[in-house]
Amino acid sequence: MPEKKTTETPMEGVLEKAFENPPAPGDAPADLVRSQQDFVFKNFSRMPRWVQVVVYLLLVVVLLYSTVHFVDGEFVVSGSMFDGDHPARGYETRVENDKFYGTNYEGVYYVILKPLQYYTLLASGELTLMVLKGELLLQQNRQVKFSRWSQQLESIVIDSAHAAVIP
Numbered sequence: 001m002p003e004k005k006t007t008e009t010p011m012e013g014v015l016e017k018a019f020e021n022p023p024a025p026g027d028a029p030a031d032l033v034r035s036q037q038d039f040v041f042k043n044f045s046r047m048p049r050w051v052q053v054v055v056y057l058l059l060v061v062v063l064l065y066s067t068v069h070f071v072d073g074e075f076v077v078s079g080s081m082f083d084g085d086h087p088a089r090g091y092e093t094r095v096e097n098d099k100f101y102g103t104n105y106e107g108v109y110y111v112i113l114k115p116l117q118y119y120t121l122l123a124s125g126e127l128t129l130m131v132l133k134g135e136l137l138l139q140q141n142r143q144v145k146f147s148r149w150s151q152q153l154e155s156i157v158i159d160s161a162h163a164a165v166i167p
Helices: 014-020 031-046 049-071 115-124
Strands: 075-083 092-095 100-102 108-113 126-133 136-147 156-158
Touching: 031 049, 075 115, 092 108, 100 108, 108 115, 115 126, 126 156, 136 156
Parallel strands: 075 156
Antiparallel strands: 075 108, 092 100, 092 126, 126 136
């Protein structure tokens, strides 16, 4: 009976070969992380309980921090704006001298927040907005409450009779 010939793909055995011949110290940028990891794993059981807790919490914080910065997404919250009893059309909001966000025909506006801004909003429950219509500054430093459950900002009611021109 003829023997079957096996064809080896280029990636077969690469992982095994990598563990057979680990890189020499200083060859890989991961050596620093690997040495810290080895130190923690060797000494963790001998550490006092409070040090174990601190090390564990530190590792969790580093993991969360790196996850947030790796994902680095944007968060969208919305609110509505009224000019008296009518939807405020053509108005703008501004967050921390960042970008302008306009209202649609129903008076709804959407604000795009970076992760740190969003987490600050979750913690404080308020967002500071500037409200404009064209060159008219209608409200500066307007504190708008945030509903964590519905992810909505409270409605803003504008009194356009008390407007100031932006300097």
